[in-house]
Amino acid sequence: MSWFQRTDKGIKTSTKDKMDAPEGLWYKTPSGSIIHMRELKANAYVCPEDGYHVRIGSKEYFEILFDNNEFKELDASLSSGDPLNFVDSKPYPKRLKKVQEKTKLVDACRTAVGKMNQLEVVVACMDFSFIGGSMGSVVGEKISRAIDHALKHKIPFIMISKSGGARMMEAGYSLMQMAKTSAKLHLLSEAKVPYVSYLTDPTTGGVTASYAMLGDFNISEPGALIGFAGPRVIRETIGRDLPEGFQSAEFVLEHGFLDFIVDRRHVKSKLSSLLKMLK
Amino acid sequence: MLLEFEKPIVELETKLADMKQLALDSGVDVSDAVAKLEEKIETLKTETYRNLTRWQRVQLSRHVDRPYTFDYIHEITDEFIEIHGDRGVADDKAMVGGFGRIGQETFMFIGQQKGRNTKERQERRFGMPNPEGYRKALRLMRMAEKFNKPIVCLIDTPGAYPGLEAEERGQGEAIARNLKEMFSLKVPVICIVIGEGASGGALGIAIGDRVMMLENTWYSVISPESCSSILWRSWEFKEQAAEALKLTAEDMQSFGLVDKIIPEPLGGAHTDLKAMSKILKEEILSTVQELSAMSESDRIIQRIDKFSDMGVVVE
Numbered sequence: 001m002s003w004f005q006r007t008d009k010g011i012k013t014s015t016k017d018k019m020d021a022p023e024g025l026w027y028k029t030p031s032g033s034i035i036h037m038r039e040l041k042a043n044a045y046v047c048p049e050d051g052y053h054v055r056i057g058s059k060e061y062f063e064i065l066f067d068n069n070e071f072k073e074l075d076a077s078l079s080s081g082d083p084l085n086f087v088d089s090k091p092y093p094k095r096l097k098k099v100q101e102k103t104k105l106v107d108a109c110r111t112a113v114g115k116m117n118q119l120e121v122v123v124a125c126m127d128f129s130f131i132g133g134s135m136g137s138v139v140g141e142k143i144s145r146a147i148d149h150a151l152k153h154k155i156p157f158i159m160i161s162k163s164g165g166a167r168m169m170e171a172g173y174s175l176m177q178m179a180k181t182s183a184k185l186h187l188l189s190e191a192k193v194p195y196v197s198y199l200t201d202p203t204t205g206g207v208t209a210s211y212a213m214l215g216d217f218n219i220s221e222p223g224a225l226i227g228f229a230g231p232r233v234i235r236e237t238i239g240r241d242l243p244e245g246f247q248s249a250e251f252v253l254e255h256g257f258l259d260f261i262v263d264r265r266h267v268k269s270k271l272s273s274l275l276k277m278l279k
Numbered sequence: 280m281l282l283e284f285e286k287p288i289v290e291l292e293t294k295l296a297d298m299k300q301l302a303l304d305s306g307v308d309v310s311d312a313v314a315k316l317e318e319k320i321e322t323l324k325t326e327t328y329r330n331l332t333r334w335q336r337v338q339l340s341r342h343v344d345r346p347y348t349f350d351y352i353h354e355i356t357d358e359f360i361e362i363h364g365d366r367g368v369a370d371d372k373a374m375v376g377g378f379g380r381i382g383q384e385t386f387m388f389i390g391q392q393k394g395r396n397t398k399e400r401q402e403r404r405f406g407m408p409n410p411e412g413y414r415k416a417l418r419l420m421r422m423a424e425k426f427n428k429p430i431v432c433l434i435d436t437p438g439a440y441p442g443l444e445a446e447e448r449g450q451g452e453a454i455a456r457n458l459k460e461m462f463s464l465k466v467p468v469i470c471i472v473i474g475e476g477a478s479g480g481a482l483g484i485a486i487g488d489r490v491m492m493l494e495n496t497w498y499s500v501i502s503p504e505s506c507s508s509i510l511w512r513s514w515e516f517k518e519q520a521a522e523a524l525k526l527t528a529e530d531m532q533s534f535g536l537v538d539k540i541i542p543e544p545l546g547g548a549h550t551d552l553k554a555m556s557k558i559l560k561e562e563i564l565s566t567v568q569e570l571s572a573m574s575e576s577d578r579i580i581q582r583i584d585k586f587s588d589m590g591v592v593v594e
Binding site for chain 1: 439440441442443445446447448449450451452454455456458459460462463478479482483486498499500501506509510511523524525526530531534536582583586587589590591592593594
């Protein structure tokens with residue numbers, strides 16, 4: 001005899017009433033390690049026990065990279081239009097508004113300029129929590145303007161990618177952001193300003209096929225998923241299971257498309273050293 | 280194989296042919312009836328092709344009889360020499376190219392190539408290039424630049440190949456590199472979508488001074504089917520997805536994302552390869568002439584500026 005009797009089968013709460021889990025005090029990694037949030041934060045959101053890199057956003061990356069978390073954000077208010085009047089299960093502007101309220105972000109990328117170990121850098125960072133970090137006009141435009149800033153002031157550019165790819169709701173416009181950002185990176189390269197592409201979990205689709213793979217240095221974090229096509233699509237195409245570790249940062253390094261993998265706790269010091277060597 | 284909206288037209292055309300044959304056999308004068316029927320066909324055709332839905336355009340772009348890259352190259356050029364291989368891994372048959380001569384002028388032609396029969400389709404992976412394809416394309420572009428020949432890219436792909444080896448050999452990197460490098464090409468670059476223009480796989484050879492689309496083609500970030508499966512969680516909403524994506528030549532031109540629409544013969548490119556090729560050839564020749572009048576640096580600046588302006592944001 002159980003203490004509670006379930007009268008109905010299944011979950012009755014409708015999707016719209018589902019609550020997002022509140023940010024807890026404790027974090028459990030996939031391998032089962034449990035860590036206090038305060039300790040996690042002090043460790044650049046890497047679990048000290050098993051080295052698991054927790055997925056974080058621009059707020060946390062800025063905190064990790066910029067000295068004393070001091071930076072000047074660029075084009076902070078730039079937001080998406082709806083050039084196609086795109087409607088799937090809901091209109092695109094409605095979707096945007098809802099995500100903006102939920103994430104407190106304006107779009108899927110933030111850009112800033114500040115000092116990293118006294119070295120001035122421009123950092124662009126994507127937020128996966130905003131429609132899967134998808135790249136639409138705003139992401140493309142912000143990255144382009146950040147590159148313009150780096151170009152004008154001859155400051156190294158660091159791009160932190162974290163994205164499922166292009167944003168379908170902006171269709172053709174999204175696609176052209178790949179071209180646009182690549183054009184800007186061509187100019188940056190001609191001016192011999194260093195560009196570090198920092199690919200984090202996950203980086204796929206149109207982002208991989210444009211700015212994320214165009215760094216003078218392409219670097220990543222342990223275990224990050226990096227690829228062009230998503231694993232599901234590839235599995236369906238080839239009709240068999242994918243080998244273990246396929247499309248992991250380690251796999252991509254092994255095949256020659258990354259310069260190095262760095263533990264997030266050391267990324268600031270390693271990047272500072274590297275960029276200082278180039279001065 | 281006929282598309283649904285082609286059937287009524289073909290039915291009338293068959294009737295017309297029968298009537299003409301009958302007249303020939305029997306010697307009866309049916310010229311009035313023939314003229315009437317011909318007029319009816321013309322009206323029906325005009326009506327049908329003026330009112331095509333976006334999904335119907337997608338269907339036309341994939342028509343089994345649709346001309347592919349080589350069909351146009353062979354029609355347009357007086358002489359063509361195919362060049363193979365990326366000098367690294369392989370020769371990708373989904374991406375083809377070579378020098379072609381039209382009169383006294385030499386051009387570098389590059390394009391995705393689909394297959395006509397089962398064996399060829401497999402060999403060419405339905406026009407979905409591997410990284411080697413993009414690297415071969417870039418090698419040919421640099422060669423064109425070295426010998427100061429204009430580049431013509433013909434785009435027709437359902438996407439870059441999503442395979443295991445493609446990932447191992449850096450599909451993303453190969454496309455990304457092309458995007459960046461094409462902005463530095465010193466010779467004129469013309470890109471024409473002749474069939475399907477799917478996502479990064481298309482864009483990987485589509486950074487041009489002029490980007491054009493044939494009338495019955497599509498160009499977008501994703502195919503209507505894949506968009507349907509992701510946003511509607513089913514393959515059944517492809518018509519709706521095509522509408523939502525606004526992926527036709529007309530749409531793309533109205534957004535300023537392509538420069539020009541190249542008209543097709545009534546009924547689509549596949550109904551008259553010769554006429555289509557003639558239009559294409561004239562377009563290529565006049566565009567190259569126009570671009571050749573500009574300086575190298577002006578062309579590059581204009582190319583960069585054009586793509587830099589793409590996007591809609593709210594300040």
